[in-house]
Amino acid sequence: xxxxxxxxxxxxxxxxxxxxxxxxxxxxxxxxxxxxxxxxxxxxxxxxxxxxxxxxxxxxxxxxxxxxxxxxxxxxxxxxxxxxxxxxxxxxxxxxxxxxxxxxxxxxxxxxxxxxxxxxxxxxxxxxxxxxxxxxxxxxxxxxxxxxxxxxxxxxxxxxxxxxxxxxxxxxxxxxxxxxxxxxxxxxxxxxxxxxxxxxxxxxxxxxxxxxxxxxxxxxxxxxxxxxxxxxxxxxxxxxxxxxxxxxxxxxxxxxxxxxxxxxxxxxxxxxxxxxxxxxxxxxxxxxxxxx
Amino acid sequence: xxxxxxxxxxxxxxxxxxxxxxxxxxxxxxxxxxxxxxxxxxxxxxxxxxxxxxxxxxxxxxxxxxxxxxxxxxxxxxxxxxxxxxxxxxxxxxxxxxxxxxxxxxxxxxxxxxxxxxxxxxxxxxxxxxxxxxxxxxxxxxxxxxxxxxxxxxxxxxxxxxxxxxxxxxxxxxxxxxxxxxxxxxxxxxxxxxxxxxxxxxxxxxxxxxxxxxxxxxxxxxxxxxxxxxxxxxxxxxxxxxxxxxxxxxxxxxxxxxxxxxxxxxxxxxxxxxxxxxxxxxxxxxxxxxxxxxxxxxxxxxxxxxxxxxxxxxxxxxxxxxxxxxxxxxxxxxxxxxxxxxxxxxxxxxxxxxxxxxxxxxxxxxxxxxxxxxxxxxxxxxxxxxxxxxxxxxxxxxxxxxxxxxxxxxxxxxxxxxxxxxxxxxxxxxxxxxxxxxxxxxxxxxxxxxxxxxxxxxxxxxxxxxxxxxxxxxxxxxxxxxxxxxxxxxxxxxxxxxxxxx
Numbered sequence: 001x002x003x004x005x006x007x008x009x010x011x012x013x014x015x016x017x018x019x020x021x022x023x024x025x026x027x028x029x030x031x032x033x034x035x036x037x038x039x040x041x042x043x044x045x046x047x048x049x050x051x052x053x054x055x056x057x058x059x060x061x062x063x064x065x066x067x068x069x070x071x072x073x074x075x076x077x078x079x080x081x082x083x084x085x086x087x088x089x090x091x092x093x094x095x096x097x098x099x100x101x102x103x104x105x106x107x108x109x110x111x112x113x114x115x116x117x118x119x120x121x122x123x124x125x126x127x128x129x130x131x132x133x134x135x136x137x138x139x140x141x142x143x144x145x146x147x148x149x150x151x152x153x154x155x156x157x158x159x160x161x162x163x164x165x166x167x168x169x170x171x172x173x174x175x176x177x178x179x180x181x182x183x184x185x186x187x188x189x190x191x192x193x194x195x196x197x198x199x200x201x202x203x204x205x206x207x208x209x210x211x212x213x214x215x216x217x218x219x220x221x222x223x224x225x226x227x228x229x230x231x232x233x234x235x236x237x238x239x240x241x242x243x244x245x246x247x248x249x250x251x252x253x254x255x256x257x258x259x260x261x262x263x264x265x266x267x268x269x270x271x272x273x274x275x276x277x278x279x280x281x282x283x284x285x286x287x288x289x290x291x292x
Numbered sequence: 293x294x295x296x297x298x299x300x301x302x303x304x305x306x307x308x309x310x311x312x313x314x315x316x317x318x319x320x321x322x323x324x325x326x327x328x329x330x331x332x333x334x335x336x337x338x339x340x341x342x343x344x345x346x347x348x349x350x351x352x353x354x355x356x357x358x359x360x361x362x363x364x365x366x367x368x369x370x371x372x373x374x375x376x377x378x379x380x381x382x383x384x385x386x387x388x389x390x391x392x393x394x395x396x397x398x399x400x401x402x403x404x405x406x407x408x409x410x411x412x413x414x415x416x417x418x419x420x421x422x423x424x425x426x427x428x429x430x431x432x433x434x435x436x437x438x439x440x441x442x443x444x445x446x447x448x449x450x451x452x453x454x455x456x457x458x459x460x461x462x463x464x465x466x467x468x469x470x471x472x473x474x475x476x477x478x479x480x481x482x483x484x485x486x487x488x489x490x491x492x493x494x495x496x497x498x499x500x501x502x503x504x505x506x507x508x509x510x511x512x513x514x515x516x517x518x519x520x521x522x523x524x525x526x527x528x529x530x531x532x533x534x535x536x537x538x539x540x541x542x543x544x545x546x547x548x549x550x551x552x553x554x555x556x557x558x559x560x561x562x563x564x565x566x567x568x569x570x571x572x573x574x575x576x577x578x579x580x581x582x583x584x585x586x587x588x589x590x591x592x593x594x595x596x597x598x599x600x601x602x603x604x605x606x607x608x609x610x611x612x613x614x615x616x617x618x619x620x621x622x623x624x625x626x627x628x629x630x631x632x633x634x635x636x637x638x639x640x641x642x643x644x645x646x647x648x649x650x651x652x653x654x655x656x657x658x659x660x661x662x663x664x665x666x667x668x669x670x671x672x673x674x675x676x677x678x679x680x681x682x683x684x685x686x687x688x689x690x691x692x693x694x695x696x697x698x699x700x701x702x703x704x705x706x707x708x709x710x711x712x713x714x715x716x717x718x719x720x721x722x723x724x725x726x727x728x729x730x731x732x733x734x735x736x737x738x739x740x741x742x743x744x745x746x747x748x749x750x751x752x753x754x755x756x757x758x759x760x761x762x763x764x765x766x767x768x769x770x771x772x773x774x775x776x777x778x779x780x781x782x783x784x785x786x787x788x789x790x791x792x793x794x
Contacts (some may be wrong), residue, residue: 055628055629055700055701056628058344058700058701059342059344059345059701060341060342060344060345060356062342063340063341063342063345063749063750064340064341074749074750075340075341075750078340079340084371118367118369119369120369120370121369121370122369123339123340123341123371125339125341125356125367125368125369126367126368126369127356128536128537129355129356129358129359129537129538129580130355130356130580131574131575131576131579131580132574132576133574133576133577134579134628217370218370
């Protein structure tokens with residue numbers, strides 16, 4: 001006959017064995033988030049399901065973004081702004097890289113592209129080795145952290161007109177736009193992120209943030225094609241001091257600005273060649289705006 | 293012999309039951325009370341990623357980790373260059389595993405004794421019996437250091453010791469990555485693991501037989517060619533190219549036929565080529581699937597110049613003969629939890645190797661000579677040597693199936709089955725001048741186990757490792773003492789350990 005101690009140990013042992021698998025699986029700890037586990041994403045013809053992303057999120061993402069998606073993963077304290085930005089707080093539902101107007105939610109494709117592309121100057125690598133389905137599931141998972149998706153629809157992607165031919169005149173015109181909207185205040189007159197406001201920049205959460213340095217070979221966070229750069233001016237990078245210039249720059253001017261910014265970049269380009277021929281000087285920050 | 297009474301037996305069983313239950317409870321409390329798994333923590337520390345980002349279960353890579361490795365331990369962002377690291381960052385990791393294991397060898401020939409009353413034991417002959425050993429033990433110690441010297445110039449250095457602390461350089465290389473900004477152009481020079489999709493250096497099992505892939509090391513009975521072991525790190529140069537998303541991979545290596553031994557001490561004047569290519573494709577909810585093939589073709593010496601009346605001179609190998617290994621590899625997933633890797637191999641050695649020529653054990657791998665008298669040396673194909681009658685080139689086929697059930701990034705179950713089957717025996721002198729049994733040397737082995745990582749961070753790794761391996765080989769046990777017939781041998785090992793790295 002077993003003793004009481006033996007019975008208890010057997011009982012506890014069995015309970016531990018049964019409880020062990022569930023205790024080690026990923027668990028959401030807030031009811032609010034858990035209620036949105038049915039979130040979906042639609043990327044092309046793929047439908048992503050948040051519930052299928054628990055394991056990949058835990059495997060790939062949780063170290064930075066944290067179990068609750070609030071950007072408080074174990075590595076967050078070691079990402080020191082302004083050089084490296086803190087992980088995104090998904091609960092806020094605010095995203096830099098969007099095809100949609102400022103203040104609106106990004107599309108599922110925007111989030112999918114961000115996961116695929118990764119972000120230079122951050123700890124976020126390219127996750128293009130994951131299957132499209134896994135990435136779509138992760139998009140749904142990201143969405144389920146924020147109540148914004150429950151209450152709002154994503155914005156309508158902005159229209160980007162066809163890219164015109166780059167010419168010397170357009171580059172000169174781009175310089176004028178650069179001066180007029182005072183890009184140099186943050187990015188510096190030569191695009192080296194050393195403008196007079198650069199050292200004071202903060203994100204919406206009051207954390208220091210660095211302006212983009214066009215000259216050091218880094219890729220712009222939201223993509224490095226001309227179209228991507230155009231999109232950045234017109235949508236802004238929500239949550240950062242980079243506003244949307246959709247109301248200040250006409251589409252044609254935006255293309256001019258893209259061409260001018262290309263002259264700063266380390267990569268070889270037609271724009272750089274043309275600018276060399278023009279002998280363009282940097283804008284003069286002390287000149288009146290009209291004369292810059 | 294002492295026999296336990298029935299009541300003693302019941303008591304013992306009850307105690308064992310209670311203790312095992314208590315152990316389960318304690319293990320549960322210890323494991324579940326820790327944080328919600330983990331590789332080279334130096335890389336994890338550098339990039340702020342958990343080990344699980346790159347590893348199915350460390351040290352086995354997942355696709356993201358494979359891409360990271362193929363990019364030269366770079367994420368291809370601006371954090372890759374060491375200039376971005378805190379100056380105090382030092383990319384060093386150690387790994388060692390304290391273990392308990394029990395090894396049981398099915399047949400060993402032992403001496404037998406009789407002891408007359410009041411007398412001293414006297415040998416009476418031989419017998420064959422199983423020998424079982426168990427105890428606490430240690431693995432060897434690895435010091436991994438690797439990363440980038442500069443953007444697109446990476447390195448790896450792995451001084452490694454055996455359990456006694458005797459060190460050697462397991463892996464050392466410098467790699468030029470993404471030459472001309474092309475992921476298709478990467479070149480590595482040094483001592484490195486061949487581009488095996490199923491990496492032996494990242495094997496998930498640790499026992500004596502289960503800790504290697506038999507398919508990567510199979511050598512026919514009596515064969516002297518140790519140079520075709522694709523699982524061993526080799527000295528040479530490697531080209532590797534891959535698509536940006538790493539779905540397409542191709543590599544070619546030129547290595548010394550030295551099985552990685554340094555100092556040009558073995559077959560210094562022979563080379564081997566290794567080529568592999570694979571393609572992965574996205575299978576929707578099933579995950580990423582990969583199929584590929586590899587081929588190895590090389591030559592190694594069978595004749596060593598001698599001095600001192602027949603003692604081989606290290607590094608003087610000539611009389612090269614050929615060998616080859618080729619096969620297919622498949623990495624298949626059925627969703628995020630279940631994976632199966634399959635590796636096949638067809639191997640063949642020149643007839644001279646089959647008769648024991650080519651053995652590099654005349655050297656210690658470090659410039660010294662192991663055989664100091666001609667009679668103690670392996671056969672040497674000196675001028676005028678002829679092959680024994682009936683000698684033929686040995687060939688064989690092998691396959692490895694390795695399955696994983698990934699319950700979570702913290703817990704993985706492993707099952708593996710390997711079989712090696714001779715298709716043509718070397719005969720000649722190998723079986724005393726008669727034809728060898730067709731199955732001589734055939735191997736079947738399986739391994740099961742699991743690894744549980746009680747915590748998962750980007751700082752360190754710890755795995756509670758449990759494993760059982762069983763291996764059967766035909767015709768390599770002690771000869772039957774009565775009939776002299778070849779016997780089969782079975783070896784089993786059970787191992788439990790705490791595998792950790794920091």
